[in-house]
Amino acid sequence: xxxxxxxxxxxxxxxxxxxxxxxxxxxxxxxxxxxxxxxxxxxxxxxxxxxxxxxxxxxxxxxxxxxxxxxxxxxxxxxxxxxxxxxxxxxxxxxxxxxxxxxxxxxxxxxxxxxxxxxxxxxxxxxxxxxxxxxxxxxxxxxxxxxxxxxxxxxxxxxxxxxxxxxxxxxxxxxxxxxxxxxxxxxxxxxxxxxxxxxxxxxxxxxxxxxxxxxxxxxxxxxxxxxxxxxxxxxxxxxxxxxxxxxxxxxxxxxxxxxxxxxxxxxxxxxxxxxxxxxxxxxxxxxxxxxxxxxxxxxxxxxxxxxxxxxxxxxxxxxxxxxxxxxxxxxxxxxxxxxxxxxxxxxxxxxxxxxxxxxxxxxxxxxxxxxxxxxxxxxxxxxxxxxxxxxxxxxxxxxxxxxxxxxxxxxxxxxxxxxxxxxxxxxxxxxxxx
Amino acid sequence: xxxxxxxxxxxxxxxxxxxxxxxxxxxxxxxxxxxxxxxxxxxxxxxxxxxxxxxxxxx
Numbered sequence: 001x002x003x004x005x006x007x008x009x010x011x012x013x014x015x016x017x018x019x020x021x022x023x024x025x026x027x028x029x030x031x032x033x034x035x036x037x038x039x040x041x042x043x044x045x046x047x048x049x050x051x052x053x054x055x056x057x058x059x060x061x062x063x064x065x066x067x068x069x070x071x072x073x074x075x076x077x078x079x080x081x082x083x084x085x086x087x088x089x090x091x092x093x094x095x096x097x098x099x100x101x102x103x104x105x106x107x108x109x110x111x112x113x114x115x116x117x118x119x120x121x122x123x124x125x126x127x128x129x130x131x132x133x134x135x136x137x138x139x140x141x142x143x144x145x146x147x148x149x150x151x152x153x154x155x156x157x158x159x160x161x162x163x164x165x166x167x168x169x170x171x172x173x174x175x176x177x178x179x180x181x182x183x184x185x186x187x188x189x190x191x192x193x194x195x196x197x198x199x200x201x202x203x204x205x206x207x208x209x210x211x212x213x214x215x216x217x218x219x220x221x222x223x224x225x226x227x228x229x230x231x232x233x234x235x236x237x238x239x240x241x242x243x244x245x246x247x248x249x250x251x252x253x254x255x256x257x258x259x260x261x262x263x264x265x266x267x268x269x270x271x272x273x274x275x276x277x278x279x280x281x282x283x284x285x286x287x288x289x290x291x292x293x294x295x296x297x298x299x300x301x302x303x304x305x306x307x308x309x310x311x312x313x314x315x316x317x318x319x320x321x322x323x324x325x326x327x328x329x330x331x332x333x334x335x336x337x338x339x340x341x342x343x344x345x346x347x348x349x350x351x352x353x354x355x356x357x358x359x360x361x362x363x364x365x366x367x368x369x370x371x372x373x374x375x376x377x378x379x380x381x382x383x384x385x386x387x388x389x390x391x392x393x394x395x396x397x398x399x400x401x402x403x404x405x406x407x408x409x410x411x412x413x414x415x416x417x418x419x420x421x422x423x424x425x426x427x428x429x430x431x432x433x434x
Numbered sequence: 435x436x437x438x439x440x441x442x443x444x445x446x447x448x449x450x451x452x453x454x455x456x457x458x459x460x461x462x463x464x465x466x467x468x469x470x471x472x473x474x475x476x477x478x479x480x481x482x483x484x485x486x487x488x489x490x491x492x493x
Binding site: 104105107108109110111112113114115116117118120123124127128130131132212213214215246247250251273274275276278279280282283375378 | 436437441444448454455461463465466467468471473475476477478
């Protein structure tokens, strides 16, 4: 059942836009979790040799989770002008593909190699869309933007600003000094020197390289309205290089006899995914693992600020409406990606309201659950993006290797600058040695 | 047919990655370390690492 043409346009964007629905869905899940209504989130288990171990005692909870997701997303789809039934029909197979992605990623060896669900979800989607083609009945459930943005609102809750106070100056120096410089350098280099036609592709690669990999790429892609193929390319490069850096950086640091604490700060500032940072840092020792994690956590806090600034820059500069008669402030508001308000709002509420009110432990327990929801939404988003991506168009984004060149030059710049900052902050030059 | 070939390729890739801990010497060391510690190396994003608060307190 769909609305008559034009009917949805007459309704408030609060009910018709995916940006607002991301806030409603993310907010609903956060509220239900914080209120204690939701006390657990089903997931695919870890397994080594016996694949059935992944689903031991989990089949019914996963089915309930899938039905729950189907109901809330179908309700959103219906109110946005789609069909409840048609959305649900496509959503169940989509959810099953997400389950398969998790199943592969949770194999002990694959998990230890650092190749997570995002990679498998993308690959599964790409495989289907570029071989047998994405079936028509599946397409109504493919709402990448809704899943990404809902996941981002949930991610916002995990970014705790109050942590900054306890993280210490050396970490702030490494993470916050280098990151904006690298983003600025990569954006200028990509648009001015490499002359990559799409500024959104450049900023997505720059954010993925300098902040926190896939999470930053998703957030900035949504803020800059990047194409799906652009996000796929940036995420693909990031995932591959993250694994390479996770393996090679500790080897290199030990080979040259670098102070493990300086090396850990270097890893924290350069390796993209948080899990890979911890894994690489752990190879240098327990204390190094903690230093690497702390630097990464400080850098992770920047994700919201970067996404907000990119959204404002895009609205006011890159996509500036020409010849508009509306006041500038109104134009900015209309074009601004509203989900960022949910993202920042969730972060502020958890940092400055819930943590003082409920305490660190209670908030951590809530975030354990919301982060599981967030991962499911990201997994659904990556399956959807894969199903929407065409390899020919994806190859078109490669543009003679320029995006890869941008990533490599930017990452090299990032590695060198972070090394200098890590040495100054953790080597006893600017601050007392740890 | 292309789907079958793709699935076989995907399976092969997954199987190969599952053997990454068998990489010789230092190349496989991080993966072996992750396996031994049951470490979450695939996490895209998280904000809690055991002991980080102790580290900042020690400073």
